Amino acid sequence: MDYQTAQIAERLKKARHEKGLSQRALSERVGIPQSQISKIENGAVDMRLSTLVELARTLELELILVPRKTLPAVQSVVRSSAPRRVSVDPSVVKELKRVRENANRFAAQFAKLNEFARLQNELRDIERMRAQILDSAPLRELNQSLKKLKAFQENDEAMKALRKTAEQAAAFRNQLAHSAAAFENVLPKSAYSLEEGDDG
Amino acid sequence: MDYQTAQIAERLKKARHEKGLSQRALSERVGIPQSQISKIENGAVDMRLSTLVELARTLELELILVPRKTLPAVQSVVRSSAPRRVSVDPSVVKELKRVRENANRFAAQFAKLNEFARLQNELRDIERMRAQILDSAPLRELNQSLKKLKAFQENDEAMKALRKTAEQAAAFRNQLAHSAAAFENVLPKSAYSLEEGDDG
DNA sequence: AAAATAGATATATTTTTGTGTATCAATGAT
DNA sequence: ATCATTGATACACAAAAATATATCTATTTT
Numbered sequence: 001m002d003y004q005t006a007q008i009a010e011r012l013k014k015a016r017h018e019k020g021l022s023q024r025a026l027s028e029r030v031g032i033p034q035s036q037i038s039k040i041e042n043g044a045v046d047m048r049l050s051t052l053v054e055l056a057r058t059l060e061l062e063l064i065l066v067p068r069k070t071l072p073a074v075q076s077v078v079r080s081s082a083p084r085r086v087s088v089d090p091s092v093v094k095e096l097k098r099v100r101e102n103a104n105r106f107a108a109q110f111a112k113l114n115e116f117a118r119l120q121n122e123l124r125d126i127e128r129m130r131a132q133i134l135d136s137a138p139l140r141e142l143n144q145s146l147k148k149l150k151a152f153q154e155n156d157e158a159m160k161a162l163r164k165t166a167e168q169a170a171a172f173r174n175q176l177a178h179s180a181a182a183f184e185n186v187l188p189k190s191a192y193s194l195e196e197g198d199d200g
Numbered sequence: 201m202d203y204q205t206a207q208i209a210e211r212l213k214k215a216r217h218e219k220g221l222s223q224r225a226l227s228e229r230v231g232i233p234q235s236q237i238s239k240i241e242n243g244a245v246d247m248r249l250s251t252l253v254e255l256a257r258t259l260e261l262e263l264i265l266v267p268r269k270t271l272p273a274v275q276s277v278v279r280s281s282a283p284r285r286v287s288v289d290p291s292v293v294k295e296l297k298r299v300r301e302n303a304n305r306f307a308a309q310f311a312k313l314n315e316f317a318r319l320q321n322e323l324r325d326i327e328r329m330r331a332q333i334l335d336s337a338p339l340r341e342l343n344q345s346l347k348k349l350k351a352f353q354e355n356d357e358a359m360k361a362l363r364k365t366a367e368q369a370a371a372f373r374n375q376l377a378h379s380a381a382a383f384e385n386v387l388p389k390s391a392y393s394l395e396e397g398d399d400g
Numbered sequence: 401a402a403a404a405t406a407g408a409t410a411t412a413t414t415t416t417t418g419t420g421t422a423t424c425a426a427t428g429a430t
Numbered sequence: 431a432t433c434a435t436t437g438a439t440a441c442a443c444a445a446a447a448a449t450a451t452a453t454c455t456a457t458t459t460t
Contacts, residue, residue, distance in 0.1 A: 004253045006264065012266045022436060033419060038438055045417060048246045048447080053204045055368045063204065066262045066278050074264070081270045098271045147429090154327045222406060233449060238408055245447060248417080347459085 001043040013041045015059040030058045096130055099123060102146035103122030106197035110149070115162045118129065122169035129176040138172045208252065213241045220301030230258045284380040288330050295339035296330055299323055309383040310349070315362045322369035329376040340371045372383040 001009075008155035016026055023041075027034040032051065039045045040055070046065050103123050116135050126133075133139070145165040201209075216226055223241075227234040232251065237243045240255070256263045266274050288296075301325050310316035326333075333339070345365040349358065 002250075002253070004257070005249055008249065008263070008265060014329045015265075015279070023313065023438095033421090034437080035421090035439075038419060039417095042438080044439095047251045048248055048417065049205050049208065049252055050202075050246045051418080052249055053202070056265055061265045062268050062271050063265055064271075065208060065215075065256055065263055066273070067281075068260045068262050068272070070278050070281045071262050071264075073273050073281060074266070077273045077277050078266050078270050081273060100341070142437075192302075223408095224406075233451090234407080235409075235451090236448065239447095242408080244409095248447070251448085 001046075004184065005046070006043055007044050010042055011061070012055055012059065015061055019059060020097075020104035025060065026055075030054050032171075089134070089136065091136040092130065092139065093132045094199075095136045095143060096127060096133075098143050099139060099141070100127065102143060102149075106146070106149050110162070113159075113162065115159065115166055119162065119166040119169055120167060122173050125173045126169065129173070132176045138175075142168060142172065153154065201246075204264065205246070206243055209241055209243050210253075210260065211261070212255055215261055216241075219259060220297075220304035225305070226258065230254050234365075288333065289336065291336040292330065292339065295336045295343060296327060296333075297353045298343050298391060299339060300327065300344065302349075304344060306346070306349055310358075310362070313357065313359075313362065315366055319362065319366040319369055322373050324364060325373050326376065329373070332376045342372065 016023070017181065021029075023034045023037045027037055030055070036045070037055075040047050040051070053063055100123075103120060106116070107120070140164070145161070145168055148161055216223070221229075223234045223237045226232075227237055230237075232254070236245070236251075237255075240247050241249070253263055299321075303320060306316070307320070342365070344363070345368055348361055349365065
């Protein structure tokens with residue numbers, strides 16, 4: 001496997017992580033066996049173009065051919081529209097990542113519920129303000145609540161749990177917003193998936 | 201075949217033309233049968249990633265995955281660093297294309313010769329000044345001379361023919377340069393391959 | 401008109417992806 | 431401590447790409 005194809009595989013893997021998807025979750029969405037995704041990410045196979053395009057599509061990536069000489073400019077553009085990187089306490093980073101994963105995981109399940117959309121907004125704000133987070137404990141509690149959502153279908157109990165989680169998130173968010181210079185200067189992202197802080 | 205993969209195939213085909221390569225010529229460079237290249241360009245096969253990367257490499261293209269949301273900005277950058285488009289007489293366009301193809305075809309054969317590099321510079325200038333070209337006849341003559349180069353190896357005869365062609369090109373170039381606003385505002389390209397004018 | 405070139409297509413064979421299913425080790429959650 | 435999840439790997443089978451070769455038609459060149 002050459003550098004070029006390894007790059008592609010790396011990019012797919014990273015994009016999957018940023019969306020908080022496991023290989024199995026992605027597998028179901030894209031209709032490719034988990035075993036195959038594993039092989040692809042490890043460069044064990046020379047996948048077909050259609051496979052790559054399918055994966056890219058569900059990961060909100062676009063596969064394009066650009067003139068080699070424009071590559072630096074292109075990369076610059078891509079980088080500049082990526083979220084800012086901030087150094088944050090590792091345990092906070094870890095919990096934030098789980099929050100993101102959990103939220104994404106239930107996004108399909110509760111897609112129609114306004115309550116869930118509101119919750120996502122709160123979480124987005126919290127992630128933007130990550131630099132203000134000094135203690136990971138509130139995030140852990142938030143994750144606890146998020147996990148509980150999994151068990152529910154769309155019934156009264158789910159709504160109750162959802163509302164409680166949203167309130168919890170809002171409270172934490174407000175607390176963070178109190179500190180000055182709270183919001184990072186981040187371009188809005190359509191999906192709830194901000195950059196990880198563990199590779200910079 | 202979906203739009204995405206069709207796009208890729210289109211891009212490959214266009215890049216090949218811009219380099220003045222036939223399917224067979226490309227086939228030899230990249231080590232893939234001509235029949236396969238034909239199928240690929242027509243979307244008759246779902247090629248493997250390694251195949252795509254190989255083709256892209258020899259066509260001086262880069263295959264990359266970019267976040268969907270950055271696509272407009274990326275495309276803008278790629279477009280802005282592309283050569284300007286000018287409407288030119290069709291017969292002139294046709295001959296210019298042949299000049300480009302011929303020059304590229306012999307580039308490898310005479311790579312070491314300074315005379316050939318000089319000739320390429322002349323041709324580059326001529327192509328930049330295409331808007332000034334009113335008659336395709338001089339280009340046809342130029343193509344005649346270029347064709348003759350094919351028969352030669354690196355011997356005295358080749359040198360003579362080469363020098364004659366270069367002089368011919370220089371004469372035409374100087375004639376064009378006489379007219380005002382001669383040079384188009386085109387970014388320099390590393391290889392001798394300017395944009396075609398027949399698809400805008 | 402004849403010869404050369406370009407691109408599309410055909411066939412038989414080999415190589416490899418992709419699928420389906422299952423297992424396994426490592427890590428994480430209860 | 432136990433259970434669940436994640437990612438890596440195995441194996442048989444089906445499907446498709448890739449190869450090597452050849453032919454065919456339409457242009458272009460001589």
